[in-house]
Amino acid sequence: MEKQTITIYDVAREANVSMATVSRVVNGNPNVKPTTRKKVLDVIDRLDYRPNAVARGLASKKTTTVGVIIPDVTNLYFASLARGIDDIASMYKYNIILANSDQNDVKEIQVLNTLLAKQVDGIIYMGHKITDDMRAEFSRSKTPVVLAGTVDPDEQVGSVNVDYRNAAEEVVAELIKSGNERIAFVSGPQADPINGIYRLAGYKDALEKASMEFDESLIFESEYSFTSGEELFTKLAESGATAAFVGDDELAVGILNGAVDRGVKVPEEFEIVTTNNSKLTEMTRPKLSTITQPLYDIGAVAMRLLTKLMNKEETDEKTIILPYHVAHRGTTRSED
């Protein structure tokens, strides 16, 4: 019934060497005579020895695992980031402890603490926004942190994002150019700075440059779900909007469906531009025009940055802004 684990001692004994030598072989330390190395490797193979990573972690103070805090894996935007994170992580021999936070402030703190208790070497945080409590915890602990798809105004920790403001301005400007006089701004919770500050600012920038007036009644706040989007369309129509800038793909899918369900033609009668370019955008008909954020890359670069931080390597810049593009597809009139 015992989990009869074979330890480094067993290997050492069988190979007639000291455990230190076995340790060296296992860790690829060059200071081992090829002969003995082979001898040890043979025994390891024969005994099917597998180094205990926990013991290793205790002794070396490195666990080669990083914590990843994600609002919800079920959200394609975050799942895409997560995929980039995991790929780069495994490339660098790290494992990921994934924890859903539901954007719940209490849960976040709690998750962070268990992550730190598990001695993760680093943390990647996703969630659009970051509360003061979290910021405090981050700066208090010495564990490196990188935000992915999340902006920290203080720039205390690493982060990887795109220029949400410029992107929003660019597509809204196109919407204006295409003749829309009333353009709705739809986003998830404005408590998320990405929505409430950056994207909204970009939206206003575009209006201003076109000498159009900002109209509060065209601003819609919602949840990150397609059902909310479907319901929202009625209000959008009532507002007199003829186009919408949408801050989330699922939400955009909902709005598109809301329009279709009411017989409103997209893009002839109503234009939609969304922001994440998750694969959802190509699953709808018409396909959604969108700002193409490099989701996978944001995750990948975040993880890469984290590896540097964990190794205390010099980093040029901890605040990384990745380029975005705009894909003109079926929900806007200005195809390219």
Added chain:
Amino acid sequence: MEKQTITIYDVAREANVSMATVSRVVNGNPNVKPTTRKKVLDVIDRLDYRPNAVARGLASKKTTTVGVIIPDVTNLYFASLARGIDDIASMYKYNIILANSDQNDVKEIQVLNTLLAKQVDGIIYMGHKITDDMRAEFSRSKTPVVLAGTVDPDEQVGSVNVDYRNAAEEVVAELIKSGNERIAFVSGPQADPINGIYRLAGYKDALEKASMEFDESLIFESEYSFTSGEELFTKLAESGATAAFVGDDELAVGILNGAVDRGVKVPEEFEIVTTNNSKLTEMTRPKLSTITQPLYDIGAVAMRLLTKLMNKEETDEKTIILPYHVAHRGTTRSED
């Protein structure tokens, strides 16, 4: 620069007790006088002491961490399972090490080994199929394993699934009843028993009961992606099929889009039934009729089962079959 960790010794010293007592307090051992307990708790609070889970893991041989092998987090089907897993896991104070396998046999083995090296208390495996190598590894290690959305014919390890065969038969029968004489069977890789064995068998069952002949040319194998589905529709049309049973939601979305793109009316001219009821099925227009697997629950139940296995509790049954239903939506004619 030091990670100045406060250990159990620091707390013991400050509280004028032995570390054993602190350990007892931390672990909720009742054999501690209330007075001293409070004293210790105060110090813990004051010093902001956080037990080192790694050291704990070494000493107790329990890591309260379970490994989760997933083909791709970016796939809504698996992401949904993962969400169920994580929720129940955190409910039982476990953390999840999430590893993408891409269904790659080599990578899977490799991932499994690092998971075991990290001394996870249990493993949840997702991936539809399970190779002989994996099965061998599973039975060799004493770490409990539960399969989620994956069938093991040997029933050596725990598993949670739905009755794929019956489900397939049921919906194909409906397709037949609705007048289709040529019904295509579309699925991901048939190497996955769920597709190649169970669903296919269910499909054949339905044909047989209706005295219809099985036609090899109506069987289509594809990848789990919506783009494959779009391309596939042409072949479907050429095959003379007027309906399709599809073994994956993304794939079904692709087929639906393929039809729409070619001006084929769904469900009037072509019916589609898919199988996972991920939220994708409600994002299309028309909405996809589907077998409603309780995705979240499959993950949740799998994790619950794993907790029992890890605690060596008695379990009624290691092979769990959850109920499914059928949602008649827009891509079939027989609405309910």
Added chain:
DNA sequence: CTGTTAGCGCGTTCAC
């Protein structure tokens, strides 16, 4: 190139 010896931080008997 190889062996010895301390810990790493905590759980856990076993006495007191």
Added chain:
DNA sequence: GTGAACGCGCTAACAG
């Protein structure tokens, strides 16, 4: 109720 002491499996100097 509480403390002392050993050990979990391995890394990391330090000798040799």
